[in-house]
Amino acid sequence: xxxxxxxxxxxxxxxxxxxxxxxxxxxxxxxxxxxxxxxxxxxxxxxxxxxxxxxxxxxxxxxxxxxxxxxxxxxxxxxxxxxxxxxxxxxxxxxxxxxxxxxxxxxxxxxxxxxxxxxxxxxxxxxxxxxxxxxxxxxxxxxxxxxxxxxxxxxxxxxxxxxxxxxxxxxxxxxxxxxxxxxxxxxxxxxxxxxxxxxxxxxxxxxxxxxx
Amino acid sequence: xxxxxxxxxxxxxxxxxxxxxxxxxxxxxxxxxxxxxxxxxxxxxxxxxxxxxxxxxxxxxxxxxxxxxxxxxxxxxxxxxxxxxxxxxxxxxxxxxxxxxxxxxxxxxxxxxxxxxxxxxxxxxxxxxxxxxxxxxxxxxxxxxxxxxxxxxxxxxxxxxxxxxxxxxxxxxxxxxxxxxxxxxxxxxxxxxxxxxxxxxxxxxxxxxxxxxxxxxxxxxxxxxxxxxxxxxxxxxxxxxxxxxxxxxxxxxxxxxxxxxxxxxxxxxxxxxxxxxxxxxxxxxxxxxxxxxxxxxxxxxxxxxxxxxxxxxxxxxxxxxxxxxxxxxxxxxxxxxxxxxxxxxxxxxxxxxxxxxxxxxxxxxxxxxxxxxxxxxxxxxxxxxxxxxxxxxxxxxxxxxxxxxxxxxxxxxxxxxxxxxxxxxxxxxxxxxxxxxxx
Numbered sequence: 001x002x003x004x005x006x007x008x009x010x011x012x013x014x015x016x017x018x019x020x021x022x023x024x025x026x027x028x029x030x031x032x033x034x035x036x037x038x039x040x041x042x043x044x045x046x047x048x049x050x051x052x053x054x055x056x057x058x059x060x061x062x063x064x065x066x067x068x069x070x071x072x073x074x075x076x077x078x079x080x081x082x083x084x085x086x087x088x089x090x091x092x093x094x095x096x097x098x099x100x101x102x103x104x105x106x107x108x109x110x111x112x113x114x115x116x117x118x119x120x121x122x123x124x125x126x127x128x129x130x131x132x133x134x135x136x137x138x139x140x141x142x143x144x145x146x147x148x149x150x151x152x153x154x155x156x157x158x159x160x161x162x163x164x165x166x167x168x169x170x171x172x173x174x175x176x177x178x179x180x181x182x183x184x185x186x187x188x189x190x191x192x193x194x195x196x197x198x199x200x201x202x203x204x205x206x207x208x209x210x211x212x
Numbered sequence: 213x214x215x216x217x218x219x220x221x222x223x224x225x226x227x228x229x230x231x232x233x234x235x236x237x238x239x240x241x242x243x244x245x246x247x248x249x250x251x252x253x254x255x256x257x258x259x260x261x262x263x264x265x266x267x268x269x270x271x272x273x274x275x276x277x278x279x280x281x282x283x284x285x286x287x288x289x290x291x292x293x294x295x296x297x298x299x300x301x302x303x304x305x306x307x308x309x310x311x312x313x314x315x316x317x318x319x320x321x322x323x324x325x326x327x328x329x330x331x332x333x334x335x336x337x338x339x340x341x342x343x344x345x346x347x348x349x350x351x352x353x354x355x356x357x358x359x360x361x362x363x364x365x366x367x368x369x370x371x372x373x374x375x376x377x378x379x380x381x382x383x384x385x386x387x388x389x390x391x392x393x394x395x396x397x398x399x400x401x402x403x404x405x406x407x408x409x410x411x412x413x414x415x416x417x418x419x420x421x422x423x424x425x426x427x428x429x430x431x432x433x434x435x436x437x438x439x440x441x442x443x444x445x446x447x448x449x450x451x452x453x454x455x456x457x458x459x460x461x462x463x464x465x466x467x468x469x470x471x472x473x474x475x476x477x478x479x480x481x482x483x484x485x486x487x488x489x490x491x492x493x494x495x496x497x498x499x500x501x502x503x504x505x506x507x508x509x510x511x512x513x514x515x516x517x518x519x520x521x522x523x524x525x526x527x528x529x530x531x532x533x534x535x536x537x538x539x540x541x542x543x544x545x546x547x548x549x550x551x552x553x554x555x556x557x558x559x560x561x562x563x564x565x566x567x568x569x570x571x572x573x574x575x576x577x578x579x580x581x582x583x584x585x586x587x588x589x590x591x592x593x594x595x596x597x598x599x600x601x602x603x604x605x606x607x608x609x610x611x612x613x614x615x616x617x618x619x620x621x622x623x624x625x626x627x628x629x630x631x632x633x634x635x636x637x638x639x640x641x642x643x644x645x646x647x648x649x650x651x
Contacts, residue, residue, distance in 0.1 A: 029283045036279050040270075048267040057268055062278045069282060132261050155256075156263045158228050187255050196258070 021081070024072045036065055042082060043089045049157055050093040050149050052137035060096055064089045079166070087167045090149060094168075097145035135196050139189045143182050150175050151182035216242075219249045227256045227263075369396045373408070376599060378636065384422055385636070387411040387601065389564070409441040411601065413638065414450075428473050429462060430455040437638070438465075444472030448638075530561045537572050546576035567593055567602035574609065587613060601638075608639040615646050624650050 020038075023031025040061065047060045054060075067088050075084055140148050146168065153164045154175075165175040190196055222239040225231035231239070243250050270278070371379065372393045379386045381398040388394065392408025403410060403424045414422045414433050424431040424440045431440050436450025445454055447465040454463040454471055463471045533556035540548035553569045553576075561569065570593030577586035590613070593606035611626035627647045631640065 032283050033279060036275075036282060040275060040278075044269055045267045048269075049262075053268055058270055058274045058278060061270060062281050065278065065282045129261060132258070133265055136258065136262055152262070155224070155227065155259055158263075187252075190255055190258060 021072065021075065024069060032069065035068070039082065039085045042086060046086055046089045046157075047093050050090065050152055051096060052140065053134075056096065060089075060092055064092045067092065083167070087169070090153070090167050094145045094149055097141075097148065132196070135193070139186060139193075142189065143185050146170075147178045147182035147185070150178035151186070154179050216246060216249055219243070219246065220252055223249070223253050223256055227259065368398070370394075371396060376601070380636075383415045385413045387413075387638075389601070390599075403440075405440055405442060407442065409439055411437075411439045411638070413437040428456075430457070430459075442473075444470060446470040530556045530559050530565050533559065534565060534568055534572065537569075537576075541572065541575055541579060544579065546579040549573075549576045563597060564600050564602070567597035567600040570597065571602050571606060571609075574606070578613075583613065583617060604634050604637050604639070607633060608637070608643065611643065611646070615650070620650055 020031040020034040024035055043061050043064050044057065047057060047064070051057070051060065064085070068085055071088070075081070079087075140152075143151070150164055150168065150170075153159045153167065154161065159167070161172050161175050161179075164179075165172045168175065170178070219239055219242045222231055222235045222242075226236055226239060243253060369379075371388065373388050373390060376387070376389050379388070379396060381396060383401065386396070386403065388410050389408055392410060393406040394408070394410060395404040395406075397403070401422045403412070405424055405426045410424065412422070412424060412433075414436055422433050424433075426440055426442050428442070429445075431438065431445050431452050431454055433450070433452040436452055437448040438450075438452050439446045439448070445452060445465060447470070452465050453461060454465065456462055465471055533552045537549040537552035537556065540546070540552060549572060553573050556565065556569055570589055574586045574589035574593065577583070577589060587610060590606040590610045594603050594610060597603045597606075607626075607630045611623060611630050614623035614626050617623075624647065627643050627650075630637065630643050631647070634640065637643075
């Protein structure tokens with residue numbers, strides 16, 4: 001996969017080739033641990049964004065790194081190692097979403113600390129936000145996996161169409177159309193859900209109060 | 213803002229925090245007069261909830277577990293050595309080819325009986341000298357080459373099969389299909405299955421228990437014949453025990469029973485650090501009744517199936533239809549089975565699925581006593597799907613059917629043909645026994 005269209009970017013990516021890659025190719029545990037430590041946060045974040053709250057996060061992260069280890073010898077340095085691992089994580093997430101083995105609850109140990117911290121305005125708003133989030137994820141579950149992933153990478157993750165296309169191994173036209181159809185499907189589902197509209201209004205109201 | 217389309221682009225830019233002040237201002241002006249764009253912005257604001265949500269994180273313990281598992285799954289160093297070797301391949305290509313030809317010549321000289329060089333029919337066509345040379349020169353997978361040669365040197369081997377084949381090791385014979393990926397640890401009498409399926413036949417009386425470690429469970433066995441996939445186990449002969457990663461017994465399967473992973477996420481990953489083989493030896497031959505009372509066992513018991521009952525749909529509609537056909541046959545409804553098979557064949561099945569469909573069709577005719585039709589379908593399957601194990605099954609079924617119908621000459625011819633075609637086949641012993649019993 002070529003992410004950098006600029007040859008200078010390619011050469012800089014090559015120059016940044018981490019020293020542990022050779023170790024990973026040779027199956028050295030220290031090098032594997034270095035790769036894991038460096039990229040675990042990225043993989044967790046990407047999978048969490050794409051799949052939503054799930055108790056399968058551990059398995060998905062593990063699968064991503066195992067796939068990365070299997071394919072490390074094919075890594076040619078055309079993209080940065082972070083981009084390369086991110087694209088593997090995206091494919092793992094896509095495969096998981098397509099497999100239909102989705103589970104929506106998250107075990108307690110996986111609830112992020114930020115959610116249980118006391119920085120949120122009040123418990124009622126927190127509850128509303130969680131309910132809203134859960135509903136949105138349920139709606140996203142009904143959108144085909146490639147469209148959903150393209151939408152989330154483009155909107156929630158803030159990546160450009162070019163980046164999303166490269167990460168998903170699709171053309172830019174396909175990516176644009178995926179984002180478009182995902183948005184349309186999501187909008188239709190949101191419009192049909194009265195409770196969601198009420199929740200949204202409630203949260204917007206709280207946000208305005210908070211900013212005022 | 214000249215149009216709603218531009219306004220919607222601006223909404224996205226604002227959402228992604230990439231809009232200029234001018235764009236934001238124009239957008240606000242447009243939203244003041246356009247209700248549909250206001251609704252559009254409201255939808256995007258809902259997505260802000262997802263954007264602002266803190267991503268889920270793994271606990272420190274979970275990270276350590278993952279790292280441990282990854283380290284255990286690191287490909288063997290020998291692959292890296294092989295890659296280094298490839299860089300120097302061109303200068304050594306001629307030498308390697310010469311060595312390969314020499315090795316082949318020695319092997320042929322050592323086996324003057326005329327049997328094709330330790331290759332079963334299942335392993336595909338016998339390689340030519342040039343193919344073998346290319347293989348030895350590194351163009352084919354090193355491990356697969358080891359498997360094709362059926363060596364018994366007891367080394368660990370990583371197999372990534374690009375074609376069906378057979379591997380013989382200490383006290384076991386492992387047949388695998390195309391796309392199967394596994395590691396054979398001959399000294400430990402252990403197979404780690406990563407993808408695909410393995411058909412394992414274990415000779416009784418080995419030095420220790422034979423184990424197949426699938427991603428989510430372990431199969432332990434004494435002397436038997438069984439098929440393992442990442443999704444479950446099917447026992448053809450003997451008894452196997454299914455364990456989880458902690459060595460806890462999930463199921464005991466006798467001949468013609470199957471077990472599948474119901475909810476895979478309820479089982480921990482079964483990696484190479486399962487309990488020692490000797491620890492569970494005593495209970496193999498005396499399977500305990502299903503009285504464990506654990507959640508995991510309950511889940512397993514639900515999915516334990518007798519032969520012929522429908523298997524859960526794994527990949528596609530075709531698999532589902534084939535499972536329904538099996539179910540129909542088990543219920544004594546051959547017409548239903550054939551209707552499902554017809555639907556499966558119309559749904560663009562793979563070659564393997566067509567081979568399975570052929571066997572099921574023949575079986576449906578057998579249920580109705582239509583022996584000639586059954587024979588015709590078995591013959592078609594045996595001839596048309598030479599690449600798949602179903603071809604061997606069909607070939608033996610033909611001989612068996614002819615034996616049962618007391619057509620002695622034809623039965624003898626079929627059995628002899630089977631033995632010639634599959635000298636190391638799954639039914640060789642049965643075929644020899646039947647041949648000896650013919651008048």
